[in-house]
Each structure stands twice: as C-alpha cells, then as structure tokens.
Amino acid sequence: MYAKLQSVAVAFTFFAIFVRSTVAQESPVSPAEFELVEAAESARIAAIEKVYGSVVAIYGNDRKGGGSGVIFDSAGYALTNYHVVSGAGLSGWAGLADGKLYRWKIVGIDPGGDVAIIDIDREKPFPISRLGDSSTVRVGDWSMAMGNPFLLAEDQRPTVTLGIVSGIERYQYGEGMNELVYGNCIQVDSSINPGNSGGPLYNLAGEVIGINGRGSFEERGRVNVGLGYAISINQIKNFLPDIMATKVAQHGSLDALFTNRREGVICSTINLDSPIATLGLQLGDRLVEFEGEPIRTANQFTNLMTTLPADWPAKVIVERAGERLTFHSRLLPLPYAAKQSAPKPPTEKKPIPTPETANGFGDPGGIRDAKQNQAIAGELLLKAQTSLGEWSEDVVAIRLQDEIQSDGETTPQTIVLAADGRFRIDQPQGAGVIAWGYDGKDYWRLGKDRVTETLSLSRALRDPIFTQGIVLAHLRHESPAAEIGTARLEGGDKAADQIAYRLRIVDSEGDWFHLWLSVVDNAGQPHVELLKSGTDADAPSERPALTWSDWRSPKGVRIPFRRIVVTGIEESPQQIIVTKEASGLNKIDDALFTHRGS
Amino acid sequence: MILSNHHFVAFALLGVVLASVVWASPHVANAAETNGAFAGAIKTAQARTVKIYGAGIGRVAGYGTGVIVSGEGEILTAAGAYLATPNLRVGLPDGSIHLAKVIRRDQNLQLALLSIEAKTPQFFTVDKKTQPLPGDWVLAIANAFKVADGAEPMGVTLGVVSSRTRLDARRGTHDVDYADDVLLIDAITSNPGAAGGAVVTAEGDLVGLVGKVAVSNQTGTRLNYAIPADLLANFVAGKSSPETATEPKPKGSLGFRLFQLGGRNGPAFIDRVVKGGPADRAGLRADDLVVAIDGSPIKNVREFTEKADSLVAGKEVLLIVKRNNQLIQTPITPTEAKPK
Numbered sequence: 001m002y003a004k005l006q007s008v009a010v011a012f013t014f015f016a017i018f019v020r021s022t023v024a025q026e027s028p029v030s031p032a033e034f035e036l037v038e039a040a041e042s043a044r045i046a047a048i049e050k051v052y053g054s055v056v057a058i059y060g061n062d063r064k065g066g067g068s069g070v071i072f073d074s075a076g077y078a079l080t081n082y083h084v085v086s087g088a089g090l091s092g093w094a095g096l097a098d099g100k101l102y103r104w105k106i107v108g109i110d111p112g113g114d115v116a117i118i119d120i121d122r123e124k125p126f127p128i129s130r131l132g133d134s135s136t137v138r139v140g141d142w143s144m145a146m147g148n149p150f151l152l153a154e155d156q157r158p159t160v161t162l163g164i165v166s167g168i169e170r171y172q173y174g175e176g177m178n179e180l181v182y183g184n185c186i187q188v189d190s191s192i193n194p195g196n197s198g199g200p201l202y203n204l205a206g207e208v209i210g211i212n213g214r215g216s217f218e219e220r221g222r223v224n225v226g227l228g229y230a231i232s233i234n235q236i237k238n239f240l241p242d243i244m245a246t247k248v249a250q251h252g253s254l255d256a257l258f259t260n261r262r263e264g265v266i267c268s269t270i271n272l273d274s275p276i277a278t279l280g281l282q283l284g285d286r287l288v289e290f291e292g293e294p295i296r297t298a299n300q301f302t303n304l305m306t307t308l309p310a311d312w313p314a315k316v317i318v319e320r321a322g323e324r325l326t327f328h329s330r331l332l333p334l335p336y337a338a339k340q341s342a343p344k345p346p347t348e349k350k351p352i353p354t355p356e357t358a359n360g361f362g363d364p365g366g367i368r369d370a371k372q373n374q375a376i377a378g379e380l381l382l383k384a385q386t387s388l389g390e391w392s393e394d395v396v397a398i399r400l401q402d403e404i405q406s407d408g409e410t411t412p413q414t415i416v417l418a419a420d421g422r423f424r425i426d427q428p429q430g431a432g433v434i435a436w437g438y439d440g441k442d443y444w445r446l447g448k449d450r451v452t453e454t455l456s457l458s459r460a461l462r463d464p465i466f467t468q469g470i471v472l473a474h475l476r477h478e479s480p481a482a483e484i485g486t487a488r489l490e491g492g493d494k495a496a497d498q499i500a501y502r503l504r505i506v507d508s509e510g511d512w513f514h515l516w517l518s519v520v521d522n523a524g525q526p527h528v529e530l531l532k533s534g535t536d537a538d539a540p541s542e543r544p545a546l547t548w549s550d551w552r553s554p555k556g557v558r559i560p561f562r563r564i565v566v567t568g569i570e571e572s573p574q575q576i577i578v579t580k581e582a583s584g585l586n587k588i589d590d591a592l593f594t595h596r597g598s
Numbered sequence: 599m600i601l602s603n604h605h606f607v608a609f610a611l612l613g614v615v616l617a618s619v620v621w622a623s624p625h626v627a628n629a630a631e632t633n634g635a636f637a638g639a640i641k642t643a644q645a646r647t648v649k650i651y652g653a654g655i656g657r658v659a660g661y662g663t664g665v666i667v668s669g670e671g672e673i674l675t676a677a678g679a680y681l682a683t684p685n686l687r688v689g690l691p692d693g694s695i696h697l698a699k700v701i702r703r704d705q706n707l708q709l710a711l712l713s714i715e716a717k718t719p720q721f722f723t724v725d726k727k728t729q730p731l732p733g734d735w736v737l738a739i740a741n742a743f744k745v746a747d748g749a750e751p752m753g754v755t756l757g758v759v760s761s762r763t764r765l766d767a768r769r770g771t772h773d774v775d776y777a778d779d780v781l782l783i784d785a786i787t788s789n790p791g792a793a794g795g796a797v798v799t800a801e802g803d804l805v806g807l808v809g810k811v812a813v814s815n816q817t818g819t820r821l822n823y824a825i826p827a828d829l830l831a832n833f834v835a836g837k838s839s840p841e842t843a844t845e846p847k848p849k850g851s852l853g854f855r856l857f858q859l860g861g862r863n864g865p866a867f868i869d870r871v872v873k874g875g876p877a878d879r880a881g882l883r884a885d886d887l888v889v890a891i892d893g894s895p896i897k898n899v900r901e902f903t904e905k906a907d908s909l910v911a912g913k914e915v916l917l918i919v920k921r922n923n924q925l926i927q928t929p930i931t932p933t934e935a936k937p938k
Contacts, residue, residue, distance in 0.1 A: 139754055140636035140737075164636065166753040167745060187745060189755040189786065216743040219790055220820075226755050226786025227743060297748060 047206030048144065048160055053127035055158035056080075056120065057095035057148040058104065058198060060088030068147030068158070068199030069094070069118065070208055073526060074125035075379065077244075078118050079236060080198030081213045082109045083180060085116040090360050094120045095148070095156030107376070108243035108368065109361050111179045111336060112251040113306070114213050115236055116198075117243045129200060132207030133524045134232035137186060141165045145190040145212050145228070147199025158199070163190030171303055172214065172229055177337035178251060183306025185229045186210045192228030201230040208233050235307035240519050241492035241501040242309050244376055246368040248361050249491075250310040252331025258287050260298045267318070276329040281318065288324065289317035310334070310365065313494050313569035328570040330538075336364045370488070377487040377503050381480045383528035384517050388475055389558040391419045395584040398555060406575040413577065415468060416585070417559075421476050422593040423469035436466045437593050438473060444595040452595040457484065458511030462535050464546040464565040468577070471515070471533045471546075472559075490514075495532035496547045496571070502537065514545075530560070541567045544574060554582035635800065636756070639737055642802035644751045645720045647739045647795065648673055649689035650698070650712070652680035659790035663740045663752065664688065664712065665807060666721040667834050671696070671714040674724070674834060675794030676810050676825075677703050681710055688714050693749030702836075706777045707825055708810055709833050722796065722804040726828040730759045730781070730805045738785045738824075740795025740808050752795070757785025757822070759805075765812075765823065774812045777908075780823040781806050788812065788820035797824040806830070850909035850932025852917075853877040856888075862900040868919070880930045886919040911935070 051070075056078050059066035067084030071077065078094070085106055094104040107117040120126065143165050146158045153159065167187035174181035188201060192215045201210040210230030217225065242249035255274035258265045265287040270277050287295045291314055295301050308314065310333035317326050362368030402413040404427070414426045424437040435446040443460040446452045460466045477483040485507040493502040495516035506512040513535045521527035534545025550562035559582060565575040646666045650673075654660025664675035673688055675681075681700055688698045696714040703710045730736060738755045746752045760782040783797065787808045795808035806824025813820050853875020857867040866888040871877045888896050891905045892915045909915065911934040918927050 138634070138637060139751065140634065140640045164754065164756040166755055167751065169750070170745060187753055189753075216745070216789070218743070224786070225789055227745065227753060227789065299747065299750070 044142075044144075044162075044204060047202070047204060048146075051127075051129045051146070051200070051202065051206045052158065053097045054129040055097065055146045055199060057151070057153060057156050057158070058084055058088065058092065058118070059095070059101075059151075060092040063093055063101075066092075066148070066151055067195060067197040068212075070129050070146075070200035070211070071120065071126045072128055072131060072208065074128050076120040076122060076124060076126045077107065078104070078120055079200075079208075079211055080116050080118060081211065082111045082114045082116045083213070084198040085109065085118065086111075086361075094118070095153070096120075096122070097157045099155045099157070101156070106361070107372070108246045108249065110239045110243055110249035110251075112174070112181055112249070112334065113231055113235060113239060114180045114182065115211060115231060115239060115243065115249075117240075129202070130205075130207045131233050131237070131520065131524055131526065132203050132205070132209040134186065134209045134234045137165055137168055137203065137209050137232075139165050139168060142204045143186075143188045143190050143209070144202040144204070144206075145188065145192055145196060145199060145230075146202065147196040147212065149191070149193035149195040151195045161191040163188050166227065169300070169303055170229060171299060171306075178334040179336060180214075181251070181306055182214060182229050182231060184235060184303040185231055188212075188228045188230060189226050190228060191224040193224050194222045196228075211236060232307070237520055237524070238307055238312075238492065238499050239309050241489065241499065244501070245489040245491040246362070246373045246376070247366065247491055248336070248364045248368070250333035250336070250365050251306060252308045252310045252312050252314070253305065253334050254281075254314070254316070254329065255332050256281060258298050258301055264288075265295050265298050265301060274332065276316065276327055279327045279329055280325065281316070281327060282320065285318035285320050285325070287316070288319050289315075291315055305331075309492050311491070311493065315570065328568065330569060333365055367488075373489050374486060377489040380489065380501055380503065380517055380528055381475070381487055381515075384515075384530055385475050385480055387527070387529040387558065388472070389553055390556050392556040392584070394586055395419070395555045395557075397585040397588045398557060398559065399583050399585055400559065400579045401581040401583075403578050403580055404575055405578070416588070416592060417469065417472060418588060418593065419476075419557075421473035423473055424593050425465060425469055427465070436460075436463070436469065437595060438469060439594045442595070443470070446595060454595075456509065456511065457507050458509070458513060458535065461513045461533070462543055464534075464544050464575075467533050467546045468563055471530065471548075475530065485512075490537075492519075493537065494569075496549060498531070500531050501528070532566075538569050539567050539571070545571075547571065552582075555584040636735075636737060636754075639798055639800055639802035640739070640754050643722075643737065643739045643796050643798045643804075644754075645691050646722045646804075647752060648691065649741050649746065649752065650675055650681075650794065651687045651689065651695075652678075653683035653685075655679050659744075661741065661744050661791045662793055663791065663795040663808065665794070665796045665804065666718045667711075667724050667830075668721055669717060669719055671716050671718050672701075672721075672834070673698065673712040673714065673718075674807060674830060675710050675712060676807065677705075677708045677710040678793065678810065681712075686712070688712065689748070690716070690718070691720075691749065691751070702833075704833050705775065707829055707833060708774065708776050709807070709825065709830070711834065724804060724827055724831045724834050726831045728799070728803050728805050728827045729762075730799060732759050732761050734759050735800040736781075736783050736785060736797050736805060736824075737800070738783070738787045738792070738795055738797050738808055740787060740789075740792035742787070742789035742792035742795075744791055755785040755787065757783045760784055762826065765821070774810045776809065776812070778829055779826055780809060780821075781826050783822050783824055785822060787822045787824070804830075848911040849907075849935045850911040850913065851875070851935035852906065852909070852930060852932050853879075854882060856899055856902060858899065860899065862903075863898045866896050866899050866902040876930050876933055880917070880928045882917075882919060882928070882930075883921070886921050886926070888917065889920050889925070890916075890918040892916055 054071040056069040058069045069078040069080035091105040093101045103121045104118040109116040145161045166189050170185050170187045172182035192212050196212045199212050200208045203209050212230045214229045216227040254276050255271040257269040259268040267285045312331045397418040400415040404411045417423045426435045443455045488504045490502045499519045500516040503515045516532035518529045518531050530548050532547045536543040539545040544565050544567045547564045548560035551558050552561050561579040563577040564573050648664045650662040650664050660680050664673040667674045686698045688696050696716050698712040698714045701713045741752045765780040788811050792808050793810040797806035805827050809823045853872040854868045854877040855870045857869040868886045896902045909932045914931045917930045
C-alpha cells in the first residue's frame with residue numbers, strides 16, 4: 001500500500017511537470033525563472049546525449065548476469081567494476097547504445113579498488129566520456145548514474161537516474177583480504193541497483209566523477225536504498241597505468257599504522273623491516289602531512305592511502321620532538337588472498353592451476369599478458385609521438401638557446417634538433433666547447449680533452465644532457481619502440497609530481513631505459529605526453545633522470561621549454577635547463593651532426 | 599489497509615493542487631539552476647544535526663540521528679530502544695562526544711528529547727509556521743547505516759514533499775507505533791540509523807524529523823516520512839498535541855467480553871454483553887462475530903484486543919459484526935472502562 005501511495009504522489013509530481021505550460025500564466029514564478037529551469041533541463045539532456053553512446057552493458061560469454069561500464073578511450077577501453085568481470089571472466093559481450101553486442105576482452109584489474117578495464121572490439125573511434133575531477137565534487141551537487149540496472153535494457157540503451165551527492169570521502173569496508181575496499185568514495189542518492197555496477201557516475205556536465213559499484217544493501221536486500229557508492233575517478237586515474245599494464249593491481253601500504261591520539265595522528269605500529277622504518281620513521285612520530293595533504297585524523301590517512309597503488313613514491317612528513325622530518329618511500333603492496341582451489345593430485349592431462357592463476361587474471365602485481373602489454377605500450381608511445389606535433393614544411397631543424405641553472409650559476413647551451421631525428425648539443429667549457437650528437441647512426445660525445453667517443457644508446461641515455469636530444473629524436477621515429485627494441489608497460493609511477501605510465505624500453509643488447517608518460521593532462525583528461533626519462537626508476541645520484549615540462553609549440557613542433565635533471569624518487573633538482581629562445585632553420589649542414597664536424 | 603479509499607480521493611485532488619504548487623514554488627527555479635543550489639542549506643543543516651550512539655539490541659541499530667533544538671544542548675530525536683542505556687552519547691558536528699540523558703518522551707509521536715552538558719550555539723528553530731507544500735524540495739540529513747564517523751558530515755538525500763497525511767501506525771500493519779500527521783517525502787530515509795535526522799527546506803529551515811523505519815507488514819515496502827515541525831514544536835515546548843495529552847484520556851470500554859477459549863488467534867465472537875452497557879444499547883448480542891472496528895478488519899481476538907486498547911471513552915467508533923449470514927454495522931460510543 002505504501003508503494004502504491006508513493007507512486008501516486010510521484011506520478012503527480014511528473015504530472016505537474018507536463019502541465020507546467022498551462023499553469024504558467026497564473027504561476028507567481030517569473031518567466032525568467034521558467035527559462036532558468038528549462039535551460040537547466042536542456043543542459044542536462046544535452047549532457048546525457050553527449051555521453052549516451054559511451055555507456056556499456058557488460059555481459060559474460062553466456063550473456064547471463066552482468067553489469068555496466070563506460071568507454072573513456074576512443075580505442076575502445078572501458079572502465080567497469082572488478083566484481084563485474086570476476087563474475088563474467090576474461091571475455092564476454094558488450095552492449096552499446098547502438099543496440100549491438102560486441103566482443104570484449106579483459107585488460108587488467110584492480111581487485112582492491114573494485115575496478116577493471118576491458119577492451120571492446122569494434123571499428124574505432126568509439127564515443128567516449130570525459131573524465132572529471134572528483135576532488136571538486138561537493139555534497140549537494142547533482143549526480144547522474146548511468147548503466148543497465150536489473151539488466152532491463154533489451155536494446156542495450158542505458159538507464160539514467162538523477163540524484164545528489166550525499167557524502168564525499170566515505171570509507172566502505174572491503175571483503176576478503178584487501179579486496180573491494182571503497183576508500184575516499186562518493187556517496188549518492190541517485191538510484192543504484194544491481195546491474196548499475198561498473199557504470200559511470202556523472203556530474204551535470206556529463207563528466208565521469210566515479211564508477212558506481214555498491215550500495216548499503218545489507219539490511220534491505222539488493223535494491224536501491226538511497227545510499228549508493230562510487231569509486232572516485234581520481235583514484236581510478238592513479239590505477240590506470242597498472243590496470244592498462246594487464247596487471248592485477250595492488251594497493252599501497254607504508255607497513256606502519258597510525259592511530260588517533262590526543263596529540264594527533266600517531267604512529268602506533270611499525271614493521272621494522274619496512275622501507276619507511278629503514279629511512280627513520282619511529283613509533284610515536286606524529287603524522288603531519290601525507291602526499292601533500294595535511295592529516296587531521298587516522299581515517300583521513302587511511303582514506304588517502306586506499307587511493308594509491310603499490311610502488312607509489314609517497315611523501316610523508318612527521319613531527320618528532322618539535323622537529324619536522326620528511327620521508328620519501330615507495331609503498332609496499334597489500335597482498336590478496338590466494339584464490340583457494342582444493343589441492344588435487346596432478347594428472348598428466350591437467351596441470352594443477354597455481355592459486356593465483358586459477359581465475360585467469362594473473363598474479364598479484366604481475367603482468368598477465370606480455371603480448372597485450374607490449375601492444376598497449378606501443379599505443380602509448382604512438383600517442384606520446386602524436387603529442388609532439390608536426391613540423392612545418394619549411395623548417396628542417398630547430399635551434400634552442402638554453403640556460404642551465406645549477407648551484408646558483410648559469411651557463412648557456414645550444415641544441416639543434418633536426419626533423420629527421422639527428423641532433424647536436426653544445427655547451428661552452430672554458431675557452432672551448434663540449435658537445436653531444438647523433439648523426440642518424442652513432443651517438444657521440446666530444447669531451448673536454450677534445451677526444452670524441454662513440455656510445456651505445458643505453459650508455460648515452462645515462463647522461464641526462466644527452467637524453468635531451470635522444471628521447472625527442474626517437475619518439476619522432478615512425479615506430480618509436482621498434483627502432484630501439486621492445487617497449488613494455490611496467491605500470492604506474494609518479495613522475496614530475498603526477499601519475500604516469502612507466503615504460504621500459506629494452507634495446508637489442510638487453511640494456512634498458514625508462515620513459516614516464518602522462519596519464520591525464522591538467523584538465524584531467526586522458527593525455528599521453530613525455531614527462532620523464534632515465535635509466536633507473538629511482539634515479540640514484542649516479543643515474544640522474546630528466547623531467548620534461550613547459551611544452552610550447554615553436555614552428556608547429558612541441559618542445560619542452562623546461563627540462564630538469566633530477567635525482568631520487570623525490571626528484572630533487574640538480575640542474576634546471578630553460579629554453580630562452582627557439583628558432584626554425586630552413587637548411588642545415590649535415591656535418592654539424594657528425595663528430596667529424598666538430 | 600492503513601489509509602482508506604478517501605485518501606486516494608484526497609490524493610487525486612492533491613495532484614491538481616500539486617500541478618500549480620510545484621511550479622509556484624520558487625525553490626524549483628533556485629535549485630534547478632545548477633550545482634551548489636543546496637550547498638548553503640546542507641551546510642547549515644549539517645552543523646545542527648548530531649550522531650547518537652546508544653545500545654544495540656538484537657537486530658535494532660544501536661545508533662541514530664538527532665537535531666539540536668536549543669543553544670543549551672537540547673537534542674530532539676526519534677524514540678527507540680537504543681536510547682535506554684546509561685552510556686547514551688551524542689556526537690556533535692565538530693566530532694566531540696558527550697554523554698546524554700533522555701529528559702522527555704512522547705509515545706504517539708515516537709519522539710525523545712535529550713540533553714547534553716555542552717553549549718550548542720548552532721541550533722534549529724523549531725517553528726510551527728514552517729510548513730512545506732507538496733512539491734517543495736526537501737533535504738534529509740541522517741547517519742543511515744552509520745555512514746559517517748567522528749566529525750565526518752552525515753549523508754544528504756534529496757526529494758520533494760509528497761503530501762501531509764495522517765499515519766495510524768499499529769501493530770499488525772507495520773512495526774512502529776505512531777499516531778499523528780506525517781509528511782510523506784520521496785527522499786529515501788527509511789533506513790537504520792536515519793530516524794531523528796533533519797528534514798529541511800532548500801533554505802535549510804527545519805520542516806520535519808526523519809521518522810522511525812516503518813515497514814508495511816502486507817507488502818514489505820517502507821514508508822519515507824517525516825514528523826512535521828509543528829508537532830515537533832509542541833513537543834519541544836512541553837505542550838502535547840491533542841492526541842498526546844500528558845493526562846491520558848480515559849480508556850473506553852465497549853461493554854462486552856469476547857469468547858476467549860479459542861485463544862488469541864481464535865475468532866472474535868462476543869461471549870457476554872454487559873447489561874445497559876454501550877454494546878447492549880447498540881443491540882449487540884452474544885455470538886455476534888466482530889469483523890471490523892472503524893474500518894480496520896478484526897481477524898481474531900488478538901487484533902480486537904489491540905484495537906480495543908486504543909479506544910477512548912466518549913469517542914464514537916463504527917463497529918461491524920456478523921450475525922448469522924448478515925453484516926450489521928452500528929455506531930457505538932465506548933464508556934469509561936473500570937480500572938482492572
């Protein structure tokens with residue numbers, strides 16, 4: 001009877017909307033106010049239309065059960081929940097708003113944060129949804145959930161439910177060992193029902209602010225109870241590189257516990273073997289700041305920690321006896337329970353699956369499919385190449401006049417970059433000059449002693465000054481990875497203070513170097529651009545890395561006007577190289593790039 | 599069957615009213631603009647809403663929500679078994695925890711007034727005049743499912759007022775005792791821990807208090823309702839509504855006794871009629887079967903006893919009995935029951 005009553009009341013609310021034009025004349029609401037309402041409504045409808053095609057209904061191979069997802073990359077990658085694919089398996093069917101079913105296969109998963117990425121097989125480009133910035137979401141904001149609740153859409157077209165953000169920075173406990181934890185998540189009263197899982201939560205502009213994954217179903221059964229939870233998109237961005245690397249992504253931990261005390265958030269338990277203990281963190285230290293956020297409560301710290309992947313170089317500031325101490329430590333992986341399959345005696349036909357591979361998703365932290373991983377690494381390199389821009393036809397080279405700031409001193413540097421990848425770098429040294437160059441075949445260095453040496457690529461890359469030319473030259477190559485060797489996506493890392501894909505490029509001799517590529521741009525949209533290069537992920541002082549920033553476009557081609565030689569995972573700057581002037585050249589002397597020419 | 603058919607007629611009329619009201623409400627225009635329209639109201643309301651921690655008993659949640667109604671630490675909440683503990687605590691929006699005691703309760707409205715020893719400079723004015731119209735936006739602030747802890751702000755749900763109607767909640771129809779007007783809202787509030795939460799307008803004015811979970815025994819569906827501010831104001835002021843007189847009205851007796859040998863689940867046959875009593879005067883006889891009192895079906899002795907308990911002396915009710923194969927409908931006015 002209640003349901004009936006309520007539906008009657010609700011029906012009248014809608015009725016009211018339909019008859020608004022007839023009551024407008026007597027209504028005390030001004031025409032201007034009506035216009036506002038109608039403008040808001042049209043804006044909402046426009047936002048929904050824009051993203052409608054990017055919402056996916058996801059089914060397993062048997063097309064029973066399923067969930068939702070959202071395409072964020074025009075190549076056909078879609079976000080969904082881990083608990084959707086863990087039910088469906090490694091492949092299945094994806095229903096798009098065009099009413100058709102397409103094949104999908106798994107890319108990678110994050111069981112801890114309940115996120116997975118699938119790759120949909122259809123002619124490209126796919127319609128996509130823009131990714132929003134969940135840190136700007138406020139309680140009371142309108143929120144729209146889209147997906148396939150109760151799998152009701154026979155024609156695969158998504159359902160939209162409108163509500164408000166009820167709470168932010170919520171923490172919802174996980175299941176099993178470190179799985180399905182919703183930390184720092186968004187609470188909404190937009191209807192979330194079974195089948196909505198994995199679908200997008202949008203703001204009014206139609207940007208994805210989260211992935212809907214659960215509700216407070218414990219008491220009332222699996223139907224909307226007015227409390228739904230979405231994993232924040234900013235957390236998902238942190239895990240994108242690991243998931244795209246076909247990994248079973250793991251969440252991070254300091255291996256130290258912090259508790260609320262009267263004095264503040266105090267370190268109450270610490271594993272003495274943990275990296276942060278080795279660096280000097282002690283029991284009783286008061287946590288002041290974590291990853292740039294001032295810490296007020298232990299809950300807040302836990303919330304922040306759930307959003308970070310294993311291996312993340314975290315910055316921790318503590319206070320001890322009135323003194324501030326800063327630690328930079330890579331986070332340890334939180335383990336997952338091994339998938340238990342009853343041990344059976346081995347038979348010749350069927351080898352026993354190892355616990356981790358029993359479900360086919362791979363080992364925690366490991367790369368599941370090396371071939372798929374390499375293909376994705378190749379796609380990323382091509383995107384990084386695209387972001388370098390096109391050369392104007394009349395320009396064959398660009399000359400950069402740089403200034404190097406180091407230890408309070410400033411010295412000049414000149415770089416000539418040719419469109420075909422050759423380059424030469426000159427720095428004055430006393431009365432003479434030292435130089436680095438690439439003639440299309442050899443990497444050479446002219447030392448103070450006027451002796452020229454030829455270096456292998458990986459040796460040359462250990463010199464950050466040399467790197468300035470090499471990386472740009474190689475990224476320009478038609479197939480950037482193949483030119484050097486093979487590229488592999490290792491997963492996520494922080495570079496230049498932001499989330500990055502870390503690629504390992506291995507040359508024919510087995511030497512390697514790393515390229516860090518951006519995941520999103522300043523506006524939070526997927527954007528792949530060179531951030532950092534180096535031969536050691538932790539950049540110890542004997543192997544410094546180079547960060548690339550302040551990209552500008554003289555003569556069409558994009559050049560990082562600011563390059564910083566950094567050491568350590570904290571990226572402490574050693575030399576700052578700033579381009580003061582860039583000029584296009586319409587002819588070049590080939591001899592310039594050969595060591596004989598110097 | 600909580601609401602009889604004429605309520606549906608009322609709804610039909612209401613719909614016509616709604617048609618003008620929804621668009622007559624300036625809140626619609628404000629809120630529809632874009633984001634942030636509710637931000638002020640939410641901030642105000644969250645600063646005046648508290649978390650309550652009591653005793654968990656069986657499946658009943660040991661926590662709830664309350665609203666601050668004075669600067670001297672007075673908190674209004676929904677009555678419940680979880681309040682019956684010496685260790686009752688109130689968590690203020692700043693995260694501080696205070697011991698609380700119950701200073702007053704109301705059975706019909708299922709309300710309780712708590713007091714803590716702390717100043718609460720931010721409080722709701724419980725105003726009789728704040729009466730929302732159907733179609734007005736309302737925001738409900740509550741700690742359903744204990745979603746917030748410490749100083750974390752509680753959850754907010756958005757809806758509109760559907761109507762104001764009378765809720766006669768009784769055992770046998772749903773598991774909450776409530777007898778007065780309610781505001782029906784379409785924000786989902788019927789969740790554990792939400793009772794006592796604030797229901798406010800888009801401007802942040804308190805228009806009601808989230809009522810206790812009410813589940814229909816017939817359909818299993820839940821009612822989302824709020825106790826209206828005017829009833830709250832009476833309770834807070836120490837005045838009770840006519841229904842909730844502190845001096846209980848004398849209980850009414852119908853002047854007959856039921857045949858008890860069939861047990862509480864046996865049919866409600868009249869065994870003996872008191873001579874000169876109300877039943878006698880209305881012409882009722884032994885062996886008549888009571889089938890309804892005031893529109894509520896009476897299936898057995900238990901249901902009759904429950905209904906008869908709520909009869910008030912001097913207030914006429916409509917009784918339907920079955921005699922042979924005939925239904926007889928008769929008004930009957932209970933007289934004052936003799937104390938047992």
